[in-house]
């Protein structure tokens with residue numbers, strides 16, 4: 001009873017680059033996102049409209065947003081923490097705003113400098129304004145399994161945050177294994193709770209692959225009917241405010257799994273491999289994706 005089609009959101013240009021120490025030139029980011037736009041992927045998170053002092057690697061979000069070549073078949077999103085970020089994002093163009101907060105109080109404070117209670121009214125306004133502007137909105141919930149500071153997070157805490165974000169009007173929720181620590185039984189436990197309240201179509205899973213568990217966790221989530229996943233080309237990425245968080249699960253590895261299972265994605269694996277090699281060369285270091293090593297000759 002696995003899904004026949006899985007929708008992947010490519011978060012490499014956002015989650016993948018946000019923690020990079022080396023600066024990727026804006027023209028190179030744009031060329032790379034343009035390559036991704038032609039890969040068949042339907043959703044790309046192209047940058048973050050956050051405080052550039054906190055995330056210097058994405059300080060060029062406005063130029064990137066203005067200059068990428070938009071493919072009408074692709075939905076473009078960006079991370080927005082507040083109204084200032086939303087204004088920038090709307091000015092340069094987004095199809096979808098991604099708001100974000102944590103199920104863990106300490107991680108929320110470290111990541112966005114606010115308590116959970118202080119975050120709600122800010123996100124409520126952002127979500128309402130984004131909806132008024134005719135945009136879709138995704139609500140990311142981080143640390144849904146474990147917090148690097150607080151340890152295990154109960155599904156009830158996650159549900160509380162989901163409830164608020166949905167009440168404020170988000171179209172869907174992306175559940176983040178921020179530090180890549182979950183094992184399949186935790187995914188089962190959380191989804192049992194979440195799917196009792198919400199339709200599976202509203203749920204996206206966002207796995208980091210710190211301990212190599214992401215593919216097993218995706219397999220588990222698909223057995224619950226989940227068919228939307230975030231992944232990052234080459235396995236780039238990490239959260240700068242969650243120590244030990246490695247990259248997202250690699251798009252390359254997810255495609256190898258899905259296509260091998262006969263599940264459609266509409267994405268051309270070869271184009272993803274080529275875009276991986278492009279950014280790997282710009283970064284000057286090997287990307288963690290396992291299947292990238294087995295690139296087919298063109």
Ligand code: HMG
Nearest residue numbers: 049050051054081084085111112113140142143176178239
């Ligand atoms: P703050 O410092 O509390 O905000 O930041 P503030 O409202 O007091 O403003 C302070 C300064 O920031 C001011 O500038 C503002 O103008 C500026 P100053 O007067 O000092 O020169 N500022 C902005 N500048 C540009 N764009 C903006 C913006 N907002 C304020 N939008 C804030 C609050 C949230 C902005 C800050 O904490 C921040 O930018 N944090 C970055 C957090 C981040 O990007 N984390 C990584 C992404 S989340 C993630 O990776 C998890 C996820 O992948 C899911 C998962 O894996 O679990 C989504």
Ligand code: MG
Nearest residue numbers: 015176178239
């Ligand atoms: Mg993430």
